[in-house]
Amino acid sequence: MRYEGDIYRPPPEADAYILQCTIGCSYNKCTYCSMYKDVRYRVRPIEDLKEDIRMAKAAFGNKVEKVFLSDGDAISLPTEMLLEILSELYSAFPKLTHVSTYAGPQSTLDKTLDEFKQLKKAGLSMTYLGVESGSDEVLKAVRKGVNSAEMLAAGQNIVEAGIKLVAMVMIGLGGSPELSKRHALETAQLINQMNPYLLGLLTTVPMEGTALFRQVTKGDFKLLDPYEVLEEIKQLLETLTNDELLIDSTHGSNLLPIKGKLSEVKADTISHINHHLSKKDNNLIGKAYVGRF
Template identity: 45%
Template sequence: MYYEGILYRPPSEARSVILQITVGCRHNACTFCTMYKDKTFRIKSRTEIKDIITAALVHNAKAERIFLADGDAIAVDTSLLLEILDNLYASFPHLQRVGIYGGPKDILAKTPEELAALKAHGLTMVYLGVESGNEEVLASVCKGVNPKQMIEAGEKVKASGLVLSCTVIIGLGGLSLTQAHALDTAHVISTIDPEYLGALTLMVDPEAPLSKAIEHGDFQLLTPWEALTELRTMLENLEVSHCVFRSNHASNYLPLRATLPADRAELLKTLDRVLEASSSEELRPEYWRGF
């Protein structure tokens, strides 16, 4: 396989064949993220991509799932993405699903017709990093869009028929904005109404720009209990029609799985029990947490 640098993928793509059709992240400005800071964004050439697909066939010709990397591969020109999708389904006889990261600005740059065409040619799932629904938080972490634009991007994906998986980051507003972050994020996710929702808990790499704000005392990280309280507030105020929820990423203090809204009462009961007990034995140890 042809990979440049470290690869990142959603947890649900663990068993997928990863095809790196772009390198890095076009936006690459978020202050909490260091994943692509060592890469210069570029879209690979048709020749490179054909070679990647050929290598993937040798690696796993029976692949049922494929994920297109890097950070926001949906930035690739739609005509090339359609070629890639057609090639994949022609080459992999067992292929059932193709996923892709989609940055909000790059989703907004696509027309409804383009997104519908991607769906028609076999793109299955788009992963959107919402991170927060609070305008101040989104601006402070340099996400590049405001809540209204984030909602528009999510609704645009949903309208095309593509499956949408959103990610939010618990603790991204720090202690000062924890309540606003929780409530506004619940509002944005409720409005988008994605099929999947993943909650990560903020961990800050020493090389991330946000680490300087922490060092200077301008940003206060949440304690495990504050993070769980923020998560509970968000979940309590979330109104979705049918959403598979996961907070079992390595960054989370308490792994949780549920289908919302059906399991909401049980989910809140679990969080209340853990918060009331205030026992660190219930939580993932700090040294087990990871990005």
């Protein structure tokens, strides 16, 4: 297989064949994100993608059941091109049942509901949207490029088209404990309205080379301590209302792995958090930010 630069994919796509449709991220301005900082964004030519698919077919034969379209924001490709890619994939791999991609909010807003419906019909089954926060203040501070109303519209288009939406949210992105509470509350409220299939939680990690890292170093952004992280997760869980929502916080950046339906994990997780908060176990300190992106 041919790949350029570092390849990222969400944890549930670990067993997917990755087709690198773009190099980098079409937006690439979020203050916390180091993933595609070193590469200049470009779309790979469709002929190269078709050749990659032929190579994957020769290597994996009929074994491919899942495909992830990388890099950071493949939904930004023109819809016609995405439809052509989906058609090639489904004719190459007879057992294919799942094609997913990352979706930045701005490129999602550039597409109409009708385009998403066409993509769903052609076999795009899941998209991973970086929601990060429901707070306008936080979204602005991290230069996400949209406000919470625009983020909601982006997510709703995907949901309405029938494509499974994974909303990724970043714990600790508010920084100060004061903003943490509002970040948790407004994020949960946004998720309640957006109604994704799955909520993926990640804990904010200051990655070297990013604007956020410089803010942390200068003391302009305060990372939450593990107890504040737990408080934030508790506030988020208490405010979420859709019992059917799936939650996954098993990403390596997280202090507390949660996986399951909200109705099944909410009470136990809150009581577990309350226990840690009352015990103030020092062993928790320093274990919140061990992840890698």
